Amino acid sequence: MPSPCSSPRLLRHGPIFFAAFLSFFVSLGTLPAKAVEPDEVLQDQALEARARHISEGLRCLVCQNQSIEDSAAPLAKDLRLLVRERLKAGDTDQQIEDFVVARYGEFVLLKPRFEPxxxxxxxxxxxxxxxxxxxxxxxxxxxxxxxxxxxxxxxxxxxxxxxxxxx
Known part of the structure; x- marks a missing residue:
């Protein structure tokens, strides 16, 4: 009885399976890595979710094509901590965004506001x-x-x- 590995059907499709397997693992390496460090995470899950949502909309001023959520730059970490501090102080998402824009300019927004x-x-x-x-x-x-x-x-x-x- 032939082994399952020598089946003509598997041999015929082997390169396709190998390519799919390889592309799957290569794509895993391209997934965005979150740069939030454990010491930054808030205990309150609701506040942490809000912080991550706000951080995903703010541009890292060092990397410029990443959000501060994805960036490992020291300035991005400072901004993530600032967002979390403002959340703990009771600011709304809009107030935090306005504060960061007032400090760094509208360039810090990954999605610009709809204004004239x-x-x-x-x-x-x-x-x-x-x-x-x-x-x-x-x-x-x-x-x-x-x-x-x-x-x-x-x-x-x-x-x-x-x-x-x-x-």
Whole structure:
């Protein structure tokens, strides 16, 4: 009786299973690692959940493409501790966010506020996408219209033949 490992079916799909297995473990390494240290965690689970929610919306000013929740930078740790202190003091989520924005500027927000001076941030991407889509559609129409040229007349064919023979 053949062993299960030598089954033709497994041998045929072996590379696929190996690739799936390998990609699974590689993807585990790319998951965001939370940088919150045990000494930062609040005892009250509700406050801790609020702190994590607020921290996920604040940008690390050192890393700039990570939230302070994900960053291991010392400044991010200071901001996480500041958020937790303000929560313990009884501030609302909005008050904490306003405090951090007043101290570091609106750049600290990963998701900018919807205000008149940030409208370009909100609408630039959709507008550029629509313009690019229109350009593609117009180019496609122009190309398809050019492809549907009428056939050459007899005189044009004779002239083309003469030109090709002169080469």
């Amino acid at each position: 001076h940030t409208l370009i941030l909100w609408f630039a991407t959709p507008v550029v996408f629509i313009v690019a889509l229109l350009i593609v559609v117009l180019a496609y129409r122009r190309r398809s219209a050019a492809a549907q040229l009428p056939p050459l007349s007899k005189a044009e064919e004779r002239r083309l033949k003469r030109l090709l023979e002169d080469r």
